[in-house]
Structure formats: structure tokens, C-alpha cells
Amino acid sequence: MASDSEYDEEPGTSDDEYHARKRKRVTRVVASKPKRSTTKQATRTESPVSSPSLQPLLDALTAQYASKQSEDADFQSVIEPQLDDLLKVRQNYEEKAERDDQGRPILLFSPSDQEDVIRKLEIKRSGAGLSVIEAIVLRKLKLQSIRRAHALVCPALRQTTSGPLAALSTPHREPLPNPQVLDALYAIKTTPYESSFLSRLHGAYVDIPDSRQPVAVDYESQAPWMELMEDICMHYALKFPAAELPEEVTAPITYTTLSAEHLPQIHDLLRRLFWAGIDVSDSLQYQPEQATIVALYKRLVVGCAFLSSPQETYITYLAVRPGWENAQIATSMLYHLITRNPNKDITLHVSANNPAMLLYNRFGFKAEEFIVGFYEDYLDRQSRASKNAFRLRLRR
Numbered sequence: 001m002a003s004d005s006e007y008d009e010e011p012g013t014s015d016d017e018y019h020a021r022k023r024k025r026v027t028r029v030v031a032s033k034p035k036r037s038t039t040k041q042a043t044r045t046e047s048p049v050s051s052p053s054l055q056p057l058l059d060a061l062t063a064q065y066a067s068k069q070s071e072d073a074d075f076q077s078v079i080e081p082q083l084d085d086l087l088k089v090r091q092n093y094e095e096k097a098e099r100d101d102q103g104r105p106i107l108l109f110s111p112s113d114q115e116d117v118i119r120k121l122e123i124k125r126s127g128a129g130l131s132v133i134e135a136i137v138l139r140k141l142k143l144q145s146i147r148r149a150h151a152l153v154c155p156a157l158r159q160t161t162s163g164p165l166a167a168l169s170t171p172h173r174e175p176l177p178n179p180q181v182l183d184a185l186y187a188i189k190t191t192p193y194e195s196s197f198l199s200r201l202h203g204a205y206v207d208i209p210d211s212r213q214p215v216a217v218d219y220e221s222q223a224p225w226m227e228l229m230e231d232i233c234m235h236y237a238l239k240f241p242a243a244e245l246p247e248e249v250t251a252p253i254t255y256t257t258l259s260a261e262h263l264p265q266i267h268d269l270l271r272r273l274f275w276a277g278i279d280v281s282d283s284l285q286y287q288p289e290q291a292t293i294v295a296l297y298k299r300l301v302v303g304c305a306f307l308s309s310p311q312e313t314y315i316t317y318l319a320v321r322p323g324w325e326n327a328q329i330a331t332s333m334l335y336h337l338i339t340r341n342p343n344k345d346i347t348l349h350v351s352a353n354n355p356a357m358l359l360y361n362r363f364g365f366k367a368e369e370f371i372v373g374f375y376e377d378y379l380d381r382q383s384r385a386s387k388n389a390f391r392l393r394l395r396r
Contacts (some may be wrong), residue, residue, distance in 0.1 A: 111148065114141050215293065215336050216255040218328070223302070225323035226250070251298045255332060258283055258292035258304075265301040266294070273319050275378045280306055280317070290340050293333040295320075305333040313341050315348035318356065330359060338363065338394070346394040349374060352386040365392040 097105040109117070121138040124130060130138065146152070230250075237245055258266075263281055270278040283292050286309040295303035303320040307313055315337070320329050338346060349371070350356055367390045374389035 109141075111145075114145060117141060118145065214254045214256045215340075216332065217252045218255070218332065219252040221253055221327040221329070223253075223297075223324040223327040223329075225321075226297070228323070253302065253327065253329065254296045255336060256294055256296060258288040258294055258306075260284065262294050262296075262301055262304075266304050269301060269304065269319055269321055270317055274317070275380070278317075286310065291337075293336045295329050295333060297324075303329040303333055305330075305337050307337060307341065307346075310341060313344045313346045315346060318348075330356070331362075334359065334363060343396055345396055348392050349389045350392060351375060352388045352390060354385065357390070360392050360394075363394060365394045367391070368393050 094105045094107075097107060099105055118138065118141050121130060121134060121141075124134070125138070229248075233245070233248055236243070258280075266280060267278060270280070283306055290310045291307035293305045294301060301321070302324040305318045306316045308316050318330060318334065346365075347368075348360070348365070350360065352370075369391040371389050371391060373387055375385065376387045379385055379387055
């Protein structure tokens with residue numbers, strides 16, 4: 001048998017001549033192998049690492065091109081008549097193929113080339129790791145291998161149309177509004193501020209300015225209601241790009257003490273969250289700078305906290321407007337109430353199933369007593385809040 005060195009590429013030898021020599025060598029090697037009489041014997045003599053056999057290809061080509069008298073035709077005699085056509089096809093393909101930056105033709109991967117690249121990338125991934133591009137290439141090559149193994153066809157990303165294009169149907173037109181309704185709306189020159197949507201955002205307008213210094217100003221917290229208003233303004237601007245929009249400036253949440261102008265909004269808030277008939281007007285007479293905290297967004301009251309008096313230090317109400325949760329408003333109000341009344345125990349009652357129990361526990365409040373039916377005279381029968389209460393104390 002000839003050694004591999006006899007078929008090494010010599011200087012001046014073309015790639016086609018080199019591959020032809022390799023084919024001759026493979027043909028002689030296949031022809032020189034003795035035929036096994038049984039499958040069992042062939043299995044016993046098979047080497048541990050077997051290479052793909054060329055015998056099925058030779059049998060197919062022999063059946064197609066060889067005559068009945070020459071059934072033992074070798075690979076060279078079968079493939080040589082087709083070699084010129086194969087080389088022309090290969091040359092034509094390389095001429096039309098795309099080329100890289102160095103001018104080399106870009107050839108498609110064969111299945112064996114894909115498996116080789118997959119194996120190398122798997123080894124690199126188990127070692128030093130892959131880059132983003134390498135990981136994408138590995139995933140795509142694996143996907144192609146699975147599709148090829150299961151004879152799956154890659155679905156078309158863009159559906160092709162069959163037949164001539166047809167005109168689109170006329171869209172349905174909405175009926176025109178009643179002109180009388182439009183005339184009535186256009187006749188409204190302005191809306192009273194007390195009835196406008198803006199008053200619901202900013203609160204009731206008061207001519208008397210608040211000259212007191214705020215307790216604290218929070219520029220970072222963002223309440224769900226603020227995010228909702230921003231989304232509404234954004235969608236309106238996208239739907240009506242030609243409309244003139246008022247300039248809206250995001251304001252901080254300001255913490256201050258109780259004033260007379262806050263009372264209407266505070267009474268409305270407490271009556272909605274607790275029960276009817278609540279009135280905290282007397283808090284203005286008991287040092288409100290120590291016993292009250294009001295949270296404002298512009299002129300809208302978004303939260304309030306009250307002590308009965310600086311002497312008794314009993315928390316009567318702690319409330320946050322719905323839609324303004326998760327902005328640390330209740331935490332900030334409770335903190336300022338505690339810090340403005342140092343060296344004094346602070347007590348309160350809270351419903352047994354009120355989530356505010358967690359807030360009070362974080363500040364160090366401890367349960368002293370469990371009272372059955374404490375809120376029975378105040379809460380509605382349909383209310384989900386427990387009518388039982390805990391008495392909590394913060395010892396200083």
C-alpha cells in the first residue's frame with residue numbers, strides 16, 4: 001500500500017490534480033480490502049474508530065454508469081467522465097460567490113464543516129468561554145443541525161402572496177357627531193376652576209400664600225398617580241400632536257404643618273378612608289407645628305397625620321390618598337411626628353388586620369393590649385377592616 005507521503009501535494013500541482021490523486025488512493029484502498037462473508041465477521045474485525053465508507057457511493061455510481069460486463073469498475077473509471085463537468089461547476093460557483101475583505105470566495109458550510117465548528121465552540125465554551133458573537137453562531141449552527149436531522153424546513157419570515165394584488169377595502173368611517181352637541185361644547189368659553197380636572201390635580205385654589213417653611217421636601221419619590229398623569233399627558237400629545245398642551249412641571253412632595261386651607265381636602269380624605277363625621281379643625285388650636293403633618297403635591301393634599309395634642313401624643317389619624325401609595329409618604333409623616341415630639345411615649349390604636357402594623361413595628365411600636373370591638377361603633381358593617389384593635393406604644 002502506498003504511503004501518504006506519495007500523495008502529498010507537490011510544488012506546482014493544482015488543487016484538482018491533488019484531489020484526483022486522493023480519490024485514486026481511496027479507490028485502491030477500498031479495492032484492496034478483502035470482502036467479509038458475513039455481517040458478524042465484519043463487525044468483529046471493525047476498528048474502534050471507523051471512517052465513513054465509500055462503498056455505497058461506488059455501488060450507486062457503478063449501477064448508473066458502468067456496463068453489465070464491468071461490475072467491478074473502480075472509483076476512477078466511474079468518476080473521471082464527470083470530473084470536467086464538476087470542475088466547471090465549481091469554478092462557476094466560485095466566480096459568482098460573494099467575497100470577503102481579502103477577496104476570497106465565501107463558501108457555504110457543509111454538514112461536516114458545521115459539526116467541526118460546533119465541536120470547537122463547545123470546547124471553547126467549557127474552557128475560556130464564548131463571546132456574544134460566538135454564542136450566537138453556536139446556537140444558530142445547532143439549530144441548523146437539528147433541522148437537518150429531522151428534515152425540517154425553515155419557515156419563511158415573510159409570507160409570499162399568490163396571485164394578483166387586490167385593493168384594500170374602504171375603512172369604516174365613524175358617523176359625524178351631532179352638530180348641535182359640537183356647537184354647545186364650543187359655546188363653553190371656560191370651566192370654573194372648582195369644577196375643572198386641573199383642580200382635582202392641584203387642589204382647591206387659595207389666594208392666601210403659605211408663607212411657612214416646609215418640614216421636608218422629597219424630590220425623589222414617584223407615586224403611581226404621578227406616573228399615571230404623565231402617561232395620560234404623553235398619550236394625549238401623541239394622539240393630538242397639533243394641540244397646544246399646557247406646560248406641566250413635576251413638583252416634589254412637600255411636608256408641612258396644618259393650615260386652615262388644608263381642612264376641606266383633609267376632611268374629604270379622612271371621611272372617605274375612615275368614617276363620616278370626622279372633623280380635625282380643633283387641631284389648629286393645639287400647636288399644629290408639633291402635632292400635625294400634611295403631605296402636599298403642589299396644592300393637593302396626598303396625606304396627613306395627627307396627634308391629639310403635644311401633651312398627650314396619641315396618634316388619632318394617619319392617612320394617605322389612594323393612588324399615592326409606595327411613595328414613602330406614611331413613613332415620612334410618622335417619622336416627622338416622632339422627631340418633633342422627642343422624649344415622649346407615643347400611643348395609638350390600629351385595626352387588627354391593618355397592614356400599617358408593619359409600618360409601626362419598623363418604628364419600634366409594641367402591642368400593649370388587644371381590644372375586642374374597638375371600632376364597632378365607627379366602621380360600617382360591610383367594611384373589611386377588623387373591628388378589633390391593638391393598642392401600640394412607642395417607648396422613649
